[in-house]
Amino acid sequence: MLLSQALNLAFKGYLTLQNTLQNDFELSGIAPLESATATQISYIDQDKYLNKLIDSQAGAVLIRPNLLDKVPSHIQPLEVENPHLAFALLSALFVRDGFDIKPSLESHTQIHPSAHIASNVSLGENVSIGADSILMPGVVIGENVSIGAHCKIYPNVVIYRDTLIGNRVNIHAGSIIGCDGFGYAHTKEGKHIKIEHNGRVVIEDDVEIGANNAIDRAVFGETLIKQGAKIDNLVQIGHNCVVGEHTLLVSQVGLAGSTTTGRNVVMGGQAGTGGHVHIGDFVQVAGRGAVGKNLPPHTKWGGHPLMELNEWMKFYVSLRRMLKKHS
Structure with missing residues (x-):
């Protein structure tokens, strides 16, 4: 899913991106600043985390307008009034349940015979x-x-x-x-x-x-x-x-x-x-x-x-x- 599509889908009825999207890319997920890659979004809404921006490899960051000038040039700023809410809305696009339960043990080859x-x-x-x-x-x-x-x-x-x-x-x-x-x-x-x-x-x-x-x-x-x-x-x-x-x-x-x-x-x-x-x-x-x-x-x-x-x-x-x- 493209970044622009994800933002439109997630924010609809709740938030508006307040600046122009500079670079659209295929979005793979959301991640913290310290581990995010160029195809992922992170977020920051408190001054005490600003030092993590410098070394971050995130493709884009959700950030408040008053912190916009703190974003380094290699990260695309996504200006929103409530980055925490924006992050929550985007997280719904990447949720996994993980309970695809099977009724038998026949296909589970990683079970030790003595278990x-x-x-x-x-x-x-x-x-x-x-x-x-x-x-x-x-x-x-x-x-x-x-x-x-x-x-x-x-x-x-x-x-x-x-x-x-x-x-x-x-x-x-x-x-x-x-x-x-x-x-x-x-x-x-x-x-x-x-x-x-x-x-x-x-x-x-x-x-x-x-x-x-x-x-x-x-x-x-x-x-x-x-x-x-x-x-x-x-x-x-x-x-x-x-x-x-x-x-x-x-x-x-x-x-x-x-x-x-x-x-x-x-x-x-x-x-x-x-x-x-x-x-x-x-x-x-x-x-x-x-x-x-x-x-x-x-x-x-x-x-x-x-x-x-x-x-x-x-x-x-x-x-x-x-x-x-x-x-």
Whole structure:
């Protein structure tokens, strides 16, 4: 599809391109600035990402009028009042579902002979399953999924397309791996336009994922669960998150999109993060701690608003004394 056709189709009724299209080309997709090619569109609507424009190889970039002069000459500017909304509208042109399920295993030649697969497991195209892995009843696997050796996928787990799973990974009943992230752009009228997530989830070796988890696939790139991480039941991990090596996430932890952690992080029950924060190596966050900022390595935190743990404990004791005094 030509760029001009894609813009007309996606923007109809929502946005207008405010400058003249200089160079029409065959559009292959949308991508972040750092990985986009000359046949792809990217977008930028915040000053803090402008430094990525210089080295980007994108064919065109969606950008606000006030940032137009920041676009280097090798990238074609697409001037729109709301680049985030424009990106969401264009993402719908490139969505893939990835659940072309086949009823039998006969065509799936990448399944190791020692793998144990229940009779009512559903498999998509181009699925790879390693030696001695077990897929229990009711498991649904989308296309282009790879599962390593000695894995256990418990009943009613759903694994969406393009997911990569390493060796010795356990995923307990009811968990959903690779579902869409919670991402929307908003019109002036208050409508919510879905951002299609075309990335994937990668789970490295020796990870355990509890029951009824939801791990969202990335908008671009990967949501990554690194080696040895252990995740309790009822945990939500948003799109583009990175969970570091040997991290422990206790029940009902919630990581907002693009949260990253270092290695051996521990987050207590019902702790959560805002988006785009980094938690350093060996950090501990007490239960119900609300992380809204980057946390340095080898520190302990708790509370809401978040405080260093010793400070939080002293504050809590003082608060109880004050409440008891005035009761």
